[in-house]
Amino acid sequence: MAFEYTGVDLPIREKTIASQRMSWEMIANPGRWWTGAERVEIARIGRAARDFEAVGSEILPEAAVYSIQKLVVDNANLNREWYDEIMASEGITEDRYVELVAVVVHSFSIDEFHRALGLALEPLPDPVSGEPTRQRPAQAEQRYSWPPIVPKAGLNPGDEMLYGPMEWGANVISALSLIPENVRWLHDLSEGHYLSFAEMRQPDPLRAISRSQIELIAARVSALNECFY
Amino acid sequence: MLRESSQRSGTIDNLNLQGTVNPDADSGVPQGSLLTAFAEAAVRQTDALPGLRDQIVSELGVQELVDAAGVVANFQRMVRIADGCGIPLDEFTKDATDDVRDELGIHEYASAANTA
Numbered sequence: 001m002a003f004e005y006t007g008v009d010l011p012i013r014e015k016t017i018a019s020q021r022m023s024w025e026m027i028a029n030p031g032r033w034w035t036g037a038e039r040v041e042i043a044r045i046g047r048a049a050r051d052f053e054a055v056g057s058e059i060l061p062e063a064a065v066y067s068i069q070k071l072v073v074d075n076a077n078l079n080r081e082w083y084d085e086i087m088a089s090e091g092i093t094e095d096r097y098v099e100l101v102a103v104v105v106h107s108f109s110i111d112e113f114h115r116a117l118g119l120a121l122e123p124l125p126d127p128v129s130g131e132p133t134r135q136r137p138a139q140a141e142q143r144y145s146w147p148p149i150v151p152k153a154g155l156n157p158g159d160e161m162l163y164g165p166m167e168w169g170a171n172v173i174s175a176l177s178l179i180p181e182n183v184r185w186l187h188d189l190s191e192g193h194y195l196s197f198a199e200m201r202q203p204d205p206l207r208a209i210s211r212s213q214i215e216l217i218a219a220r221v222s223a224l225n226e227c228f229y
Numbered sequence: 230m231l232r233e234s235s236q237r238s239g240t241i242d243n244l245n246l247q248g249t250v251n252p253d254a255d256s257g258v259p260q261g262s263l264l265t266a267f268a269e270a271a272v273r274q275t276d277a278l279p280g281l282r283d284q285i286v287s288e289l290g291v292q293e294l295v296d297a298a299g300v301v302a303n304f305q306r307m308v309r310i311a312d313g314c315g316i317p318l319d320e321f322t323k324d325a326t327d328d329v330r331d332e333l334g335i336h337e338y339a340s341a342a343n344t345a
Contacts, residue, residue, distance in 0.1 A: 011292050016299060075312040077339055083315060101313045109306035116271040116298035118279060146315035172307060175314040186310075194303035204238060207299075208292035209264070212241055214300050215231035216258045219249035220265040221304035223333075224272045228340040229311035229318060 002122055010117060019192025020113075020122070023106050023185065028125035032135055032179050033096040034103075036127035042100055043107035043124050046072050050111065061091025064100055071104050076226040083146045094147045095136055098178040106189055113193060140178055149174045156180045162187050162197060172229065173197075194218075231258075232329065250333050260289055264297055271301045317344040 003020045005012050027043055030036045041059055048055045049072040057065050063086050070078060086092055107124075114121050139154030152163045155177065162183050163169035169177070176182035187197055194214070195206060204211050222229075231249065235241040241257050248256025252269060255262060267285055270278040285294045310316075318326075323344065330336050 010295055012295060071309050071313050075309045078312045078315070079339065079342060080315055098314075101310065105306040105309045105313070108309065109302045112271070112305045113298055113302035115274065116267075116278075116301050117295065118282060144317050171316040171319050172311055175310050175316050189306070190303060193299035207296040208290060209296050209300075210238065210240075210259070211234040212231065212238060212258045213260065213264055214296075215234045216249065216256055216261050217264050217268045217297055217300040218304045219231050219246075220268040221272055221301055222308055223250045223335075224269060225305075225308040225312075226338040226340065227308035227311055228330075228335055228338045228344065229308070229316060
């Protein structure tokens with residue numbers, strides 16, 4: 001089983017481990033637009049990019065490889081013009097791009113947890129065979145972000161509460177919703193590494209460090225990435 | 230979020246948001262300088278990282294180190310979602326934080342272009 005943390009003398013929380021295992025399962029399985037093998041390859045390219053290794057791929061379109069590398073090492077310089085160029089490239093669509101971003105950022109986040117703690121990276125999962133479902137939610141609309149997003153009614157059953165009282169959710173929560181599974185994924189890994197959406201509205205104590213310490217770290221990481229959001 | 234959580238807890242008298250962008254500024258958050266140094270070393274993967282881990286364990290505790298690493302990991306993800314999808318600031322955040330963004334120079338970031 002993945003994420004056993006064998007020989008690691010650190011109190012890794014159960015929710016952290018569960019959310020990381022769920023993420024590996026998500027990556028290994030076929031999505032809506034990429035196969036399991038392609039999704040694992042996306043994670044592999046992202047992992048190499050963190051070490052400034054510009055590795056190629058025999059199964060991903062060139063624009064996908066380039067997008068992964070930009071997302072990992074040059075995210076502060078992404079802009080609308082770049083996005084439009086990617087959308088005009090062979091082998092990439094809005095749907096495939098959103099799914100790619102989700103795989104990159106979730107696998108990257110788990111790797112970053114390990115790097116921050118000085119732990120060896122978890123081996124990437126073996127891909128699960130099968131075809132992508134190729135289903136775009138009928139409710140998808142172009143709103144304020146580059147790719148379309150879906151409203152509460154387009155989310156998977158049981159996930160509606162993740163948008164809170166907002167029909168379209170907070171911008172960062174709905175950003176990857178063109179693949180509705182991403183909204184649950186976003187939440188569950190947030191809960192494992194940071195706070196659940198419900199905990200964000202609750203007072204201390206939530207973790208071993210205070211909420212102010214948590215938000216100071218968050219703000220510093222955002223500033224280091226020159227992220228306006 | 231930092232300003233809001235500090236106001237809500239009422240435990241920080243002199244919150245200085247410069248501590249989020251300037252490593253030499255004291256944020257006023259307990260052990261804030263150590264935690265931001267750890268965050269910076271983790272994001273930049275510098276040689277200072279192992280020593281800072283030890284320092285957090287020594288001054289705060291081992292669970293605190295693990296939780297701090299989780300926050301770094303989470304926001305390494307969140308910023309890439311925001312940048313990768315070109316999302317603007319939420320309306321409810323924009324007006325409430327405009328002064329802070331000016332003060333900290335955040336309007337200069339390239340991704341500010343995503344917010345009209």
